Amino acid sequence: MNQSDQSQVRLMKAVDEAFEQFPATTATIEALLPLVSKKFGRSMVASQLRSFLHKYPARYRQDDAARWTFIQAVQAADDADDMPLEQTGWQGRTNLRPGAYVVFDLETMGEWKSPTQPGDIEILQIAAQRYEHFTPVGEPFVRFVRPTGPIPARITHLTRISQDDVAEAQSIQVVLPDFLAYAADYPLIAHNGVLFDGPVLHHICTRIGCHPPHSLLVLDTLPLARALLAPGH
Numbered sequence: 001m002n003q004s005d006q007s008q009v010r011l012m013k014a015v016d017e018a019f020e021q022f023p024a025t026t027a028t029i030e031a032l033l034p035l036v037s038k039k040f041g042r043s044m045v046a047s048q049l050r051s052f053l054h055k056y057p058a059r060y061r062q063d064d065a066a067r068w069t070f071i072q073a074v075q076a077a078d079d080a081d082d083m084p085l086e087q088t089g090w091q092g093r094t095n096l097r098p099g100a101y102v103v104f105d106l107e108t109m110g111e112w113k114s115p116t117q118p119g120d121i122e123i124l125q126i127a128a129q130r131y132e133h134f135t136p137v138g139e140p141f142v143r144f145v146r147p148t149g150p151i152p153a154r155i156t157h158l159t160r161i162s163q164d165d166v167a168e169a170q171s172i173q174v175v176l177p178d179f180l181a182y183a184a185d186y187p188l189i190a191h192n193g194v195l196f197d198g199p200v201l202h203h204i205c206t207r208i209g210c211h212p213p214h215s216l217l218v219l220d221t222l223p224l225a226r227a228l229l230a231p232g233h
Contacts, residue, residue, distance in 0.1 A: 011052060014039035015060075019070035021116050023194050023218065026069045029053075031195055035116060065223035099135075101219075102186045104128035104179075106197050109147060109155040118203045122147045123172055124161050126179045130186060141182045144169035173208050176201075180212055187217040194220040 018035035019025040029046050037044045053060040053068055061069050105127050111119030128141040144161070146169040156162050169175075190197035198218030205212050 011036075011040055012056075012059075015049075015052065016070060019068075021114065023198055024069070026067050026194060028067050028195070031114060032068070035114060063223065065226040067223060096187060096217075099131065099133040100186060101189050102128050102130050102183045103189045104141075104183070104197065105190060106200060107159045107161055108200065109151055112196070112200065114199075118200075121200060121203070123176070123200070123204060124151065124155070124159065124166060126175060128179065128182060128188075130182070141179060143175045143178065145172050145175045146170060172204060173210070176204060176208065176210055180210070180216075185213060187219055189219045189221060191225070192220060192222045193218045194222075 014036050015032070017039050018032050019027060021027075021035060022031065029050055033044060033046060033049055036049060053062070059071055061071050063069070106123055107125040107127075108121050108123055110121040112121040113119060123145050124147060125144050126141065127143075129136050130138055130141075144166045146166050151161065151163050151166070188198070188201075198220075201216075201218070202212065204210075
């Protein structure tokens with residue numbers, strides 16, 4: 001194997017490992033780029049990564065929302081469909097019902113670059129609503145979270161959440177388990193849920209030692225919006 005071939009093998013390994021950091025092994029070029037560059041040990045630009053992905057259509061696929069999927073990883077996961085549920089860890093997914101889900105949104109502060117570069121991100125508010133038969137049921141879940149430090153002015157400007165709002169709020173160690181109990185085994189839906197809200201939930205759970213349900217499923221409305229809405233909307 002010559003040096004060029006070795007470089008391609010190393011790059012493919014870096015790309016595959018980068019994809020595996022994202023739910024459903026699906027991500028945009030922009031999200032993949034810093035991870036691939038770090039794992040490959042060489043800075044890459046978007047056009048280089050895009051060209052590489054296009055070279056292997058049987059391995060990587062682009063959708064209409066400009067997101068890429070590591071197909072072989074998805075196929076490997078699909079092969080598990082023939083296994084007994086207790087061996088796959090997908091028991092909770094048998095509870096999926098049409099029109100039954102929880103829509104949620106997180107307000108945060110701190111740095112977040114990617115699931116492998118989470119920085120010091122903190123949750124300031126969790127808001128959610130449970131749905132049955134596509135209709136809201138019960139009371140919404142709306143809770144502020146007391147952060148470990150002051151809220152920057154730019155975050156208050158962006159979220160309209162002030163220090164006064166969180167002064168008497170409970171800590172994330174209390175609020176997050178309450179939210180997971182509210183969500184129960186319903187699938188969660190968020191805008192940009194695959195690249196942000198879902199990974200943030202998992203990261204914060206890990207940070208505080210809170211174990212989310214094994215069947216936790218986060219769905220994303222962003223690809224649908226990109227497919228249905230004209231650019232600029």
